[in-house]
Amino acid sequence: MAGFRYLPVTEDDRLAMLKTIGVADEEELYSDIPEKIRFKEGLKVEKALSEPELLRFFSGLAEQNISTSRLPSFLGAGVYDHFIPSVVDSVISRGEFYTAYTPYQAEVSQGELQAIFEFQTLICELTGMDAANSSMYDGSTALAEAALLSYGASDHSKIIVSETVHPEYREVLNTYAHGRQLEIVTIPSLNGMTDLKKLEKELDEETACVIVQYPNFYGQIEPLKEIEATVHRLKKAHLIVSSNPLALGLLTPPGVFNADIVVGDCQPLGISESFGGPHCGYFAVTKKLIRKIPGRLVGETVDEKGQRGFVLTLQAREQHIRRDKATSNICSNQALNALASSVAMIAFGKKGIRKLAEQNVQKAHYAVERLKKERLTIENEGSFFNEFVINCGKPVKEVNQALIKKGFIGGYDLGRDSASLKNKMLIAVTEMRTKIEIDQFAEALGGIVNV
Numbered sequence: 001m002a003g004f005r006y007l008p009v010t011e012d013d014r015l016a017m018l019k020t021i022g023v024a025d026e027e028e029l030y031s032d033i034p035e036k037i038r039f040k041e042g043l044k045v046e047k048a049l050s051e052p053e054l055l056r057f058f059s060g061l062a063e064q065n066i067s068t069s070r071l072p073s074f075l076g077a078g079v080y081d082h083f084i085p086s087v088v089d090s091v092i093s094r095g096e097f098y099t100a101y102t103p104y105q106a107e108v109s110q111g112e113l114q115a116i117f118e119f120q121t122l123i124c125e126l127t128g129m130d131a132a133n134s135s136m137y138d139g140s141t142a143l144a145e146a147a148l149l150s151y152g153a154s155d156h157s158k159i160i161v162s163e164t165v166h167p168e169y170r171e172v173l174n175t176y177a178h179g180r181q182l183e184i185v186t187i188p189s190l191n192g193m194t195d196l197k198k199l200e201k202e203l204d205e206e207t208a209c210v211i212v213q214y215p216n217f218y219g220q221i222e223p224l225k226e227i228e229a230t231v232h233r234l235k236k237a238h239l240i241v242s243s244n245p246l247a248l249g250l251l252t253p254p255g256v257f258n259a260d261i262v263v264g265d266c267q268p269l270g271i272s273e274s275f276g277g278p279h280c281g282y283f284a285v286t287k288k289l290i291r292k293i294p295g296r297l298v299g300e301t302v303d304e305k306g307q308r309g310f311v312l313t314l315q316a317r318e319q320h321i322r323r324d325k326a327t328s329n330i331c332s333n334q335a336l337n338a339l340a341s342s343v344a345m346i347a348f349g350k351k352g353i354r355k356l357a358e359q360n361v362q363k364a365h366y367a368v369e370r371l372k373k374e375r376l377t378i379e380n381e382g383s384f385f386n387e388f389v390i391n392c393g394k395p396v397k398e399v400n401q402a403l404i405k406k407g408f409i410g411g412y413d414l415g416r417d418s419a420s421l422k423n424k425m426l427i428a429v430t431e432m433r434t435k436i437e438i439d440q441f442a443e444a445l446g447g448i449v450n451v
Contacts, residue, residue: 217426
């Protein structure tokens with residue numbers, strides 16, 4: 001059986017099993033089942049395929065997908081086409097990392113624990129925060145967990161969130177809040193930014209936190225300094241910032257603006273798009289909130305010989321303490337993807353991440369100027385990172401279908417989330433897009449929209 005990936009049960013094996021349990025054949029095995037309820041027809045399923053046939057079949061299905069490896073992509077909205085150094089896959093494919101799970105036994109898990117510790121350290125450096133956990137499922141669950149942490153720490157049930165936060169993140173937040181009966185108040189956007197006057201009006205003594213995104217869902221850079229000053233007029237209110245970690249290679253970290261909790265999705269750093277997942281969320285807090293952080297936290301210590309070592313520490317989830325005292329029901333993390341992000345960050349280095357972020361800004365701004373030449377309307381021309389909104393003047397779905405025929409993956413249809421954003425497209429331009437691709441995309445888009 002050397003050529004097989006598994007060992008099928010032979011006829012001799014089947015007979016041996018029947019003999020062991022003391023029955024002559026399969027008919028006797030099912031003798032207790034009444035005849036009238038037995039299924040005697042053939043199953044209405046297709047004939048089984050051999051392994052080579054199966055591989056050809058699924059390869060054919062996969063080739064029907066339109067991926068960023070085939071066409072230049074201008075689609076972002078939370079999942080981006082970024083450069084991933086080849087060393088990332090090389091490291092995370094190693095057996096000791098690829099198959100590793102929960103490092104409960106520190107004495108046999110030092111490599112995994114150190115990898116998580118390095119991830120936490122890198123996230124703290126990017127965000128300007130005091131402590132970070134070992135990762136969350138993705139950016140949306142990290143944001144929702146941040147709101148629950150704030151509720152638990154402040155004992156206030158009003159959660160204020162900006163409309164400029166990713167709509168899917170807000171949906172997850174609503175789901176989390178429902179069970180706790182938390183009040184979710186959404187602050188409308190004004191010219192693609194959080195309406196600060198309406199935010200100030202909504203703040204009261206029942207407010208647990210204010211959640212903003214930086215850069216926000218529309219690509220705009222929110223004024224964190226003004227927002228922080230407004231939020232922290234209330235003693236117990238927390239400022240939660242959801243942030244693209246790559247953008248923090250260039251933008252002032254939220255920690256500098258006295259954010260209490262910073263969360264986000266590590267996909268832009270070393271994690272492939274993979275048609276939508278899996279991702280890796282990060283979660284960072286101030287020292288004041290470190291004992292309430294959800295998930296796992298790896299700490300550095302020394303053993304009895306004085307040698308450096310790593311352990312799980314400050315455990316406050318429901319597996320370790322009484323459920324009613326737990327800070328979170330999150331019982332897992334995304335260690336492999338966290339490692340991928342760590343390897344990418346180390347490969348790029350501090351200067352490399354900054355240069356990468358600069359390219360995103362420069363290429364996105366070049367794309368805006370190029371689209372203007374094609375007589376396209378740009379919405380909300382404030383400061384932005386690598387995404388911006390255009391008005392197509394016609395259904396975005398139709399525009400994107402036409403773009404596919406011209407060899408491009410278009411932007412995100414904002415009309416899917418709000419009727420007020422009908423015919424508007426969110427375009428992302430990363431470092432992967434060349435000048436020629438941007439020029440050709442602008443020309444193609446202009447030709448479609450201006451017909």
